[in-house]
């Protein structure tokens with residue numbers, strides 16, 4: 001329950017996505033990997049981007065999801081969120097536009113979201129889910145200190161079909177330093 005919180009990292013500003021971001025979100029979500037590996041609709045329309053920015057404000061208000069736009073200067077480079085916030089736990093999710101990848105932006109933004117979850121929000125556990133084989137997402141989770149907890153057989157949708165899913169967790173008491181899952 002509350003007002004959207006803005007977060008600052010060394011290179012990024014994280015704040016509520018708004019109507020000025022619709023074009024950038026629409027463009028980024030044309031990316032096949034974002035459509036495949038996240039829960040965004042596929043195909044992704046401009047109306048999807050418009051309804052998303054409206055919903056995000058409601059989610060902040062109700063306290064069910066906290067979603068931030070990752071901004072590098074004037075550019076929206078991605079979106080990071082804490083989803084399914086309930087009973088002291090939440091799920092970390094992120095996507096970054098293809099042009100913004102490989103620069104550590106996702107790790108930097110997600111680290112700020114993690115610190116917010118375990119700091120002001122006082123959560124005790126964060127979960128991360130990804131389709132088995134989504135190594136870029138797994139690298140980000142490892143850099144944040146998430147521990148691999150297993151594989152959920154056919155646990156996720158992978159572009160329209162069921163696929164095995166990795167699950168990893170980070171507790172508020174865990175070190176937030178890079179780990180290796182030996183994948």
Ligand SMILES: CC(C)(COP(=O)(O)OP(=O)(O)OC[C@H]1O[C@@H](n2cnc3c(N)ncnc32)[C@H](O)[C@@H]1OP(=O)(O)O)[C@@H](O)C(=O)NCCC(=O)NCCS
Nearest residue numbers: 033037095096101102103104105106107130135136137139
């Ligand atoms: C996952 C994603 C957000 C990572 O974005 P990013 O900005 O490139 O992330 P970062 O730069 O912070 O870190 C990426 C790490 O993954 C590594 N990486 C990138 N692509 C990779 C690949 N195909 N295989 C293995 N590692 C990969 C990078 O080398 C980097 O690790 P390093 O710093 O140790 O070299 C981005 O690829 C994306 O949006 N993918 C589609 C949506 C998605 O999968 N979201 C997560 C759903 S669970």
